[in-house]
Amino acid sequence: MKLNSKRKFFTISFVVLSISYIFSCNLTFAINYNNSLENKNSNNSKSYVVVIDPAHGGRDSGSKGKNINEKDISLKVAKLLKNKISKYKKIKVFLTRGTDKELTNSQRTGIANYNYADLFLSIHADASWRIGDRGPSVFVSSPQRPARLKGESQIAISYRWERGQNVHLVKSIRFAKRLLKQFDRVDKRKKTEFHILPLKILEGARMPAIYISMGVISSPEDEARLSEINIKNLYIESIVAEVLSFFGIS
Amino acid sequence: MQKKIISYSVLFVGIIFLSVFFGYSYGDLIISFLRENQETKKELSMSKTSSSKENFRVSLYFGSSENNLLKKYSTSILKTKNEIELIENIIKLLIKGPSRNGFVPTIPKKTKLRSVFKGENDILYLDFNRSLSENHIGGAWSELITLNSLVYSISKNIKEKFRRIVLLIEGQEALTLNGSISILGSLSMKKDLVSEREIINLDIKNSSERSIREDLYQRKKISPAGLPNSSFEKKMEEKEEINPVGIPVKKP
Numbered sequence: 366m367k368l369n370s371k372r373k374f375f376t377i378s379f380v381v382l383s384i385s386y387i388f389s390c391n392l393t394f395a396i397n398y399n400n401s402l403e404n405k406n407s408n409n410s411k412s413y414v415v416v417i418d419p420a421h422g423g424r425d426s427g428s429k430g431k432n433i434n435e436k437d438i439s440l441k442v443a444k445l446l447k448n449k450i451s452k453y454k455k456i457k458v459f460l461t462r463g464t465d466k467e468l469t470n471s472q473r474t475g476i477a478n479y480n481y482a483d484l485f486l487s488i489h490a491d492a493s494w495r496i497g498d499r500g501p502s503v504f505v506s507s508p509q510r511p512a513r514l515k516g517e518s519q520i521a522i523s524y525r526w527e528r529g530q531n532v533h534l535v536k537s538i539r540f541a542k543r544l545l546k547q548f549d550r551v552d553k554r555k556k557t558e559f560h561i562l563p564l565k566i567l568e569g570a571r572m573p574a575i576y577i578s579m580g581v582i583s584s585p586e587d588e589a590r591l592s593e594i595n596i597k598n599l600y601i602e603s604i605v606a607e608v609l610s611f612f613g614i615s
Numbered sequence: 616m617q618k619k620i621i622s623y624s625v626l627f628v629g630i631i632f633l634s635v636f637f638g639y640s641y642g643d644l645i646i647s648f649l650r651e652n653q654e655t656k657k658e659l660s661m662s663k664t665s666s667s668k669e670n671f672r673v674s675l676y677f678g679s680s681e682n683n684l685l686k687k688y689s690t691s692i693l694k695t696k697n698e699i700e701l702i703e704n705i706i707k708l709l710i711k712g713p714s715r716n717g718f719v720p721t722i723p724k725k726t727k728l729r730s731v732f733k734g735e736n737d738i739l740y741l742d743f744n745r746s747l748s749e750n751h752i753g754g755a756w757s758e759l760i761t762l763n764s765l766v767y768s769i770s771k772n773i774k775e776k777f778r779r780i781v782l783l784i785e786g787q788e789a790l791t792l793n794g795s796i797s798i799l800g801s802l803s804m805k806k807d808l809v810s811e812r813e814i815i816n817l818d819i820k821n822s823s824e825r826s827i828r829e830d831l832y833q834r835k836k837i838s839p840a841g842l843p844n845s846s847f848e849k850k851m852e853e854k855e856e857i858n859p860v861g862i863p864v865k866k867p
């Protein structure tokens with residue numbers, strides 16, 4: 366009799382435990398599934414902000430080619446990018462300047478920070494000391510470690526303007542490297558240059574930030590290409606494609 | 616009264632006659648004596664300056680025409696009294712630009728060095744005029760090349776180690792050179808910016824074996840490793856005038 370009661374007890378407890386285990390597994394699965402559904406729904410409703418910065422402007426004409434200036438080319442490219450990206454309703458695009466206006470580096474980055482941008486693109490057209498140098502290049506800011514001031518606490522240092530980009534460097538580099546692959550497909554003759562430099566324009570940006578040089582304006586070949594740039598240009602399409610894939614938009 | 620006038624006039628004529636006579640006969644000796652004194656003085660001063668006019672070998676870093684890196688450019692300049700003068704001369708050479716093919720200038724031509732001075736805590740200040748930023752060609756990489764050209768050229772030639780090198784434009788600290796690279800605080804040296812191959816440019820020749828070898832290299836007679844480049848060297852080698860690495864062989 367005792368043995369039978371013990372057997373009964375163990376079997377009942379085993380059944381109860383197994384049922385409760387199965388139930389808890391199902392419950393956690395259901396919770397996770399619901400959460401993922403919610404995320405998808407929130408992604409569907411979320412909009413992204415991209416700030417595009419045409420370099421230089423006003424009295425600062427930037428690099429000079431024979432017939433064109435960097436400030437004009439960068440504004441033209443920025444407007445083309447804005448027209449193309451704005452077609453996707455989930456992405457709002459702002460330009461740091463829409464006209465020939467002079468701005469400081471901190472003002473440009475400040476516009477991106479003020480608008481809580483998800484991505485910051487600084488468009489340039491660099492020059493080179495070397496004759497024959499051509500092709501686009503992509504740069505990302507290097508981590509900034511400003512010197513500690515007297516009496517400044519560790520927390521205060523972490524909020525310094527110069528360190529704004531430090532937290533977002535991984536995403537910036539990831540975006541830049543994927544953009545490089547796109548650019549290399551456009552022109553297989555020359556590999557796109559990528560470097561990490563102490564760039565003033567990007568250091569205060571509190572979002573992934575990339576410096577894109579559309580070409581070497583001092584090179585006649587690139588100058589001709591940049592002066593004729595239009596919305597169907599392959600480099601512009603590459604940038605747009607990469608922005609969309611960055612936000613997971615098909 | 617008349618006697619006095621006559622005596623004074625005779626005395627005056629006599630003095631003139633004697634001075635003419637002595638000047639004509641001994642003038643050359645006097646002039647040569649004076650000249651000797653002057654020449655010895657000159658020689659003394661020349662000997663001092665010639666010892667300070669010894670040549671000093673420096674390595675400048677200009678842009679390379681083959682790639683987007685810096686390239687070492689060896690040249691010789693006059694020896695200076697102190698390192699600040701040496702830095703000034705180095706920067707003036709950088710502004711002047713390279714004189715050989717294969718190199719590209721890194722500093723705008725209208726740039727002028729206003730001053731070089733050492734501040735507190737071993738900080739070296741380089742003060743340029745605004746042409747350095749206004750006439751700069753622009754671009755992030757070009758700015759980096761300019762800054763590292765200065766930093767490499769100074770740090771590789773100066774024995775005194777400065778804690779920081781600070782760039783000033785018109786006496787003031789600037790945020791950037793031309794809008795891209797941050798120069799506030801101090802200039803830093805970016806590693807892996809120098810391409811390895813070195814080309815030698817000697818301005819002064821002397822009779823040492825090394826200079827003969829370098830001269831042969833400049834006339835493209837030998838490769839950088841010293842191996843003969845053409846039949847000219849092979850003949851020289853056969854005649855045992857140079858050894859396999861291109862150094863002239865001393866004949867007994």
